[in-house]
Amino acid sequence: MPDECVALIDQIIEERHRVGMTQAQLAKACGLTQSVVARIESKRARPQIDTLYKILAALGCTLQVVHT
Structure with a gap:
């Protein structure tokens, strides 16, 4: 798994x-199962x-992309 993905998780x-x-609770808010959240x-x-995006929305966050 790329470092960027690990950092985001x-x-x-x-x-x-x-x-x-x-x-x-997060799984329910996203319409996922708890096992999917655990695997992620x-x-x-x-x-x-x-x-x-479902996970971020449930947490009240947005995805911010930074270009280097």
Whole structure:
């Protein structure tokens, strides 16, 4: 998995903890199963872009792209 994807997943985990959501709560808010969220967070699955946007929306976040 690319480093950028790993970093994004780590940020998603941090934000989920910051807002006090469990994996199950996040999954429900996104229309996913808890096992899908767990696989993404453990980096065993790379989220598709539509799934990523659902997760970010449920956390109240947006995707910010930085060009270097």
